[in-house]
Amino acid sequence: MEANYDPERISVTKSKVEAREPSMWRYWEFLPLISLENKVDIGAGYTPLIRAERLGKKLGVKSLYIKNDTVNPTHSFKDRPASLAVSKGREFGLNAVGCASTGNLAGATAAHATAGGLPCYVFMPSSVEKAKIKQAALYGAQILLVQGTYDDANRLAALAADRLSLGIVNVNLRPYYVEGSKTMGLEIIEQLGWRSPDRIIVPTASGALLSAIYKGIKEAELSGLIGGSGVSMVCAQPLGCSPIVKAFRNGGERIEPVRHPDTIVQSLAIGDPGDGYQALRVLRESGGAAVALTDDEAVEAVQLLASTEGIFAEPGGAISVAALKKLVELGEIDGDEEIVCCVTGSGLKTIETIPEPTNVKLIPPTLEGVRKATGLH
Ligand SMILES: Cc1ncc(COP(=O)(O)O)c(C=O)c1O
Known part of the structure; x- marks a missing residue:
């Protein structure tokens, strides 16, 4: 499914947009949320x-x-789709949200779910980088590390969306997420x-x-x-x-x-x-x-x-x-x-x-140490 807009809705002027807060929500006419009261906005977007x-x-x-x-x-950019999809989950009156993630969407969905007052379930392959797992867990989501690939995690999330009434942002909420x-x-x-x-x-x-x-x-x-x-x-x-x-x-x-x-x-x-x-x-x-x-x-x-x-x-x-x-x-x-x-x-x-850098040196706490390490005189 793909969202299409009434041309009336997206007829907005440049000056109107420019006068708004510096966040992705300055383009709300282009986003399929009915009431901005449901918006979960922790500052995604309007990046440099x-x-x-x-x-x-x-x-x-x-x-x-x-x-x-x-x-x-x-x-990561995943705050953009997560902000909209979690907002839409609230608009639909869902009781819980979640995602299938290769790592970044996990943190983004978990943070927005917390800010929107919804429980969150994250499905990701167990091979994902540790920082991404800890980050999402810290926001309070239930993390489910799936022994398999992302596609395995995604299939499981789709099943859970269907059988357990979860709003999975990149499965059954996907048209909004995109x-x-x-x-x-x-x-x-x-x-x-x-x-x-x-x-x-x-x-x-x-x-x-x-x-x-x-x-x-x-x-x-x-x-x-x-x-x-x-x-x-x-x-x-x-x-x-x-x-x-x-x-x-x-x-x-x-x-x-x-x-x-x-x-x-x-x-x-x-x-x-x-x-x-x-x-x-x-x-x-x-x-x-x-x-x-x-x-x-x-x-x-x-x-x-x-x-x-x-x-x-x-x-x-x-x-x-x-x-x-x-x-x-x-x-x-x-x-x-x-x-x-x-x-x-x-x-x-x-x-x-990232490989170990070559421009890191351990030195004694002396100026001589600085001279030796840098060649500065
Ligand atoms: C850092 C980063 N860039 C780009 C992408 C690609 O996004 P998409 O799945 O929408 O192609 C991802 C997806 O997880 C990502 O984490």
Whole structure:
């Protein structure tokens, strides 16, 4: 199911939007909540769009921006879909919510459920990074670590939604969940001065975020907020779990599920992508591109982004930067284009994926120690 809007509802002016609070809810006309009284808002969205000149220079791109979604309340873009889906759960009068998660949605759903006064049940594969498990548990959710892949956890969550009357944000509340992610696209165009860039590169797992960003931009066109946009969407996935990239590159219609994802990029390890067909359609319709990156390339992108722009992302969040690097090298992206890389999750949750740094030294508490360690005189 996909939400469609009465054009009357989304006819809103730029100045009206600009006068509102800096959160994703400034675009409420584009979100399917009937009464704003049901809104659960802990500050998701309206994250910075940063002009990344130093990184752009390194990659040979003149006009590069980072949409920094690491700074959301639970440190990933998942606060956007969780905020909307939990709000909708309240509007439906549900008694409990939950999610199937590769890690980030767990914290996002748990935090919003707590803030909305609802019990929360999280299903995730037991291989997920420890920080993500602890974070979600701290918000008070019941964590169910499933011995299996994300797809196993997802199937179980779907069963629980059906038999135990749970509102699982990315299963039976999924049409609403997806709409929340649209706000990233709406923010990008507003922050660029109400126009779209040439390309938006998106870390992709289920395909929901990529499809939603595009849908948001198309609806902004429909509402008259921007003129016709020629934005191209780009999908970035880890090589060990890249079913959407494979289907796109093969020119096929069918997305072959990956039964056993093999990557350290846990947050993007969805073998059977729920919005894969939508993502494929958007990639083709927008004249987009898709690329798979090795784990090493994703980790290098974390280091590159941190050391040039001061943004610490997880490998699944910085994979958009790795994709940009690769597509410029392959000649599939031109350095003169205006590009936005979506950086979707914080590195603090996946610290174990980062190699030991070489610029850390243990010194005695003396100036001599500083001189020796640094070569400063
Ligand atoms: C950090 C991060 N980026 C991107 C994604 C991809 O989102 P989607 O499943 O909507 O494609 C995820 C999914 O869990 C994620 O955790």
